[in-house]
Amino acid sequence: MVKVIAGNEKGQEGKVLSIDRDKKRAVVEGINIISKHTKPNAKNTQGGITKQEAAVHISNLMVIDNKGNATKIGRKFNEDNKLERYSKKSGEVIK
Secondary structure: EEOOOOOOOOEEEEOOOEOOOOEEEEEEEEOEEEEEEEOOOOOOOOOOEEEEOEEEEHEEEEEEEEOOOOEEEEEEEEOOOOOEEEEOOOEEEEO
């Protein structure tokens, strides 16, 4: 879960659907909805205008921790010498 911290959708929260690491963009459920014009095809015989999510730059997103706060992410080794992410605000491990 992430929170949008900048742009037209500021303050809204959603689940990350996909990430494009090369372009540093993420598609978030219910955020940055656009209207796309589609031609008729075998799947959609009618065609028309469809609504879908567009990508948002990851610098405009913050991860939400278990308590529901937007937080920065840190990484540290646990007792088993495995790297884990933790919330810098609350100190709790993020799964």
